[in-house]
Amino acid sequence: MENQKDPIIEALQRAVRRLLRLVVILSVLVVLIPILLLNLSTINNFFGSFGENDLRPQIVDTIAIINTETRETSMFWSPPSLNLITDDKLLDEVIYGKELIMHTAYYLGPKGTVAQQSNGLNCQNCHLNAGTKVFGNNYGSVASTYPKLRARSGKMESIEKRVNDCFERSLNGKALATNSPEMKAIVAYLKYIGRNVKKGEKAVGSGLKDITLLSRAADPEKGKIVYENQCASCHQTNGEGTKDEYGREFIYPALWGNESFNDAAGLYRISNMAKYVKYNMPFGISHENPTLSDEDSWDVAAYVVSMPRPHKNTPKDWPDKSKKPMDHPFGPYTDKFSEKQHKYGPFQELAKK
Numbered sequence: 001m002e003n004q005k006d007p008i009i010e011a012l013q014r015a016v017r018r019l020l021r022l023v024v025i026l027s028v029l030v031v032l033i034p035i036l037l038l039n040l041s042t043i044n045n046f047f048g049s050f051g052e053n054d055l056r057p058q059i060v061d062t063i064a065i066i067n068t069e070t071r072e073t074s075m076f077w078s079p080p081s082l083n084l085i086t087d088d089k090l091l092d093e094v095i096y097g098k099e100l101i102m103h104t105a106y107y108l109g110p111k112g113t114v115a116q117q118s119n120g121l122n123c124q125n126c127h128l129n130a131g132t133k134v135f136g137n138n139y140g141s142v143a144s145t146y147p148k149l150r151a152r153s154g155k156m157e158s159i160e161k162r163v164n165d166c167f168e169r170s171l172n173g174k175a176l177a178t179n180s181p182e183m184k185a186i187v188a189y190l191k192y193i194g195r196n197v198k199k200g201e202k203a204v205g206s207g208l209k210d211i212t213l214l215s216r217a218a219d220p221e222k223g224k225i226v227y228e229n230q231c232a233s234c235h236q237t238n239g240e241g242t243k244d245e246y247g248r249e250f251i252y253p254a255l256w257g258n259e260s261f262n263d264a265a266g267l268y269r270i271s272n273m274a275k276y277v278k279y280n281m282p283f284g285i286s287h288e289n290p291t292l293s294d295e296d297s298w299d300v301a302a303y304v305v306s307m308p309r310p311h312k313n314t315p316k317d318w319p320d321k322s323k324k325p326m327d328h329p330f331g332p333y334t335d336k337f338s339e340k341q342h343k344y345g346p347f348q349e350l351a352k353k
């Protein structure tokens with residue numbers, strides 16, 4: 001009698017056991033999944049702090065790609081996700097291109113692991129979020145508008161030529177060979193992220209956002225005060241920035257001095273500097289929440305461009321002198337205004353041309 005279990009009770013017990021097992025499995029999942037997700041950033045940090053000495057672990061940025069590609073579901077351009085690339089060869093190339101944009105100095109700077117041919121800046125220092133930030137000097141329009149005729153050279157310029165312009169000026173370095181793996185990767189990245197923009201059209205929010213002109217000349221003296229209060233904490237009192245512990249890459253890039261961009265760079269033009277700063281600095285702000293007034297932006301830009309930096313001779317620039325932008329600070333000009341006014345303004349009359 002004892003061994004003879006009631007089949008109904010037995011079935012009931014089985015059902016209860018099954019239910020219990022299910023509850024255990026479910027609760028383990030409910031607890032584990034969020035912990036795993038939360039820990040992705042910790043894992044990421046772990047990889048980030050490991051092996052920096054010799055090789056940049058690619059995995060760091062691949063994870064970062066997934067984490068930081070938050071969609072801007074707005075009117076503004078945003079790049080297609082790299083996760084959509086199905087061709088492995090292309091994916092590798094595009095990821096390497098993105099790496100080179102984010103960590104240029106690691107590969108090509110004074111202590112570069114591939115070559116030493118540029119200063120310590122990264123492309124990303126000026127083309128924020130790997131060249132995808134709205135009005136952060138982004139690359140949204142590169143694939144759609146190049147090759148294009150540029151007044152500075154008076155020539156049709158390919159993407160490669162334009163990239164090398166920034167290597168020679170903004171990175172105060174040497175041009176990359178057009179067929180080098182690095183140039184191919186950078187171009188593959190620029191083409192990929194810009195592929196959702198129609199040929200000939202400009203991406204909304206690409207490049208820099210316009211800023212109103214002052215009725216007076218921008219004033220380096222006033223700008224110095226803005227600089228000391230709002231910029232020096234990161235970029236340092238003498239504009240030299242700070243480097244990582246290996247001296248390979250900047251944490252806060254140099255704004256002037258030997259290690260910064262040269263005077264033929266786009267950012268040396270005060271209007272570009274003022275626009276870049278107003279909508280991107282102090283680091284962390286965006287075009288939606290700028291903290292500097294237009295006046296402070298122009299003045300601090302004036303202070304930065306008044307400081308010493310490398311010089312580059314560019315005798316072939318602006319073959320048609322009448323096409324020089326209002327704030328190109330080097331004559332000769334086809335108008336009557338001085339180099340000083342072209343450098344600092346006031347620009348009202350100059351802009352009317």
Ligand code: HEC
Nearest residue numbers: 121122123125126141142162163166167170261266267272
């Ligand atoms: C010191 C700042 C700075 C750095 C560093 C820099 N650039 Fe630029 N770049 C600019 C500015 C400013 C412009 C826009 C200039 C203008 O329109 O006059 C620009 C323009 C460009 C353009 C053309 C964009 C367009 O829509 O026409 C490309 C492409 C480009 N840069 C690529 C690069 C690459 C690649 C690197 C790294 C090798 C780099 N830049 C590094 C400041 C910089």
Ligand code: HEC
Nearest residue numbers: 124125126230231234251252253254255277281282283300
């Ligand atoms: C909280 C730190 C911080 C502050 C404050 C700050 N910046 Fe920056 N700045 C950065 C970082 C970081 C970058 C590079 C961004 C990147 O690589 O993603 C940068 C890049 C720049 C660049 C382009 C790179 C270069 O070397 O020229 C300029 C110009 C610049 N800042 C100007 C300013 C000015 C002017 C101010 C003050 C109004 C300012 N910044 C305040 C952190 C800061």
